[in-house]
Amino acid sequence: MPTAYHRLNPLTKMTVAAAGSVAALAVGGYVVPLAVAAAMLLGASVAHLAGRLLGLSLLVSLPIAVSVVLVSVFTRVGTTVLFSIGPFDATLQGADFAGQTLVRLLAIALSVGLFSTTTDPRALVADLERRGAPPRLAFVALATVEAVPTLAERARVIAEAQRARGLDTEGGLVARARGLLPIVGPAILSSLTDVEERSLALETRGFTRPGRRELLWSVPDSARQTFARRLLLATLVVLVAAHAARLV
């Protein structure tokens, strides 16, 4: 069941995600990124997604976080040594830098995650096209989103066909790696052939015809949301400018 947050116009949610990410990245420190993270979690709780979003964001950030901690804590030059492992000193300055980077990373992951888990790509594309984005751009954006599940389904069908012909895709790592090539090759080649035929089919269906088209559905928007988007962008500009002037 879509919540009030889900029902927001996709551009509003995209503005929230972009503003949150830019603010966390540009201003840095702890306060702004943590405030952004808290705001995103608030939005996620409205969307009944707080737990899932937090888990997803931590999972996505984890590989980068581990490398950031290792590199920053042990290689950053600092005056206060917390502890040493062999020739490496863990410094307070390194730990501080790692902490700031981690909260930024978390804020960005939460911002992007909240947007992507509450927004149907079709709604975003339809809304952008309604606002004047070229249909070709909309098609490329959607086709990209759809390409992953389509390719996965194709690979599954090819894998089943290859298994029926005796290909071993189970067992140890080497057997699995050996079984990958006869699946990936045909999957990619057949996708390329499909792209050619699909582009011909789209041409005959008027896809390259210039001019605007009336869309089947439009995504609701409101004056209140327009105002909120502008306010958010203005706040972002002021915040970044204040930070540049070392006021924040």
Place this chain on the structure above:
Amino acid sequence: MLEIRAATYRYAGVARPALRDVDLALSDGEIVGVVGANESGKSTLCLVASGLAPASIGGSLGGGSLVVDGRTMTERPLHELAGVVAIGFQDAASQLSGVAATVFEEVALGPMNLGLPLVETVERTREALAALRIGDLAERRPTQLSGGQAQLVVLASLLAMRPRHLVLDEPTAQLDPDGSRLVGQALARLAAEGTSLLVAEHRTDLLDRICTRIVVLDEGRVVATGPASDVLADPRLHGWGVEPPARVRLASEIAAAGLWSPPIDAALVEALG
């Protein structure tokens, strides 16, 4: 009228022509069937008739031309043909746009691209779905259809554009007999409304039922053309790699057995299943 004049088509980088000196004219409301063995040039003829070859896929027409409703379309931008000539290919899955969330959106894509008002797009979409009796698929995801359903959806998306000329390459390749019959009926209705159709098919039974004229291709050349009843009963058909329709096979079996052979038409064979 759709005319192909003196077309000798070569794919880019290939010396041997895929079509040799082909002349073909489709009158409004006429259904012309194209038969021939694999590699005889059926699909290439469809590409040339739709304007996609050489405009979109390259190659050369060797001085030939495509004339649609009196206008020479060779070298013209393809979007000018959209809504006038439509083409359906054999593989339905690769013709789905890949961006529509539902079958309804998929079928509506063509009319939408033509810049039609929303009301007309919706009306055309509903009509096309009803014509092929797939209205119940309207809310389904196009990626979750069976091969036969996808083929019907692709056909519906072409019907919704209401083209004056429709080119179909193996339109029933993935359909069961019921599906083929539905497609045949929809095409016959379309022709009755004035649309000219060029249908390339291996299954001659469908062509036997709906076509007024048959063209036989062999190594890119038109080797026979004439009324469907005559060409599909031509004893040379086997030699060109084409299996005659059930009606003709049944009649020749009866004749070979030395029995009295009544006139057998396609409707009788269809009724007998």
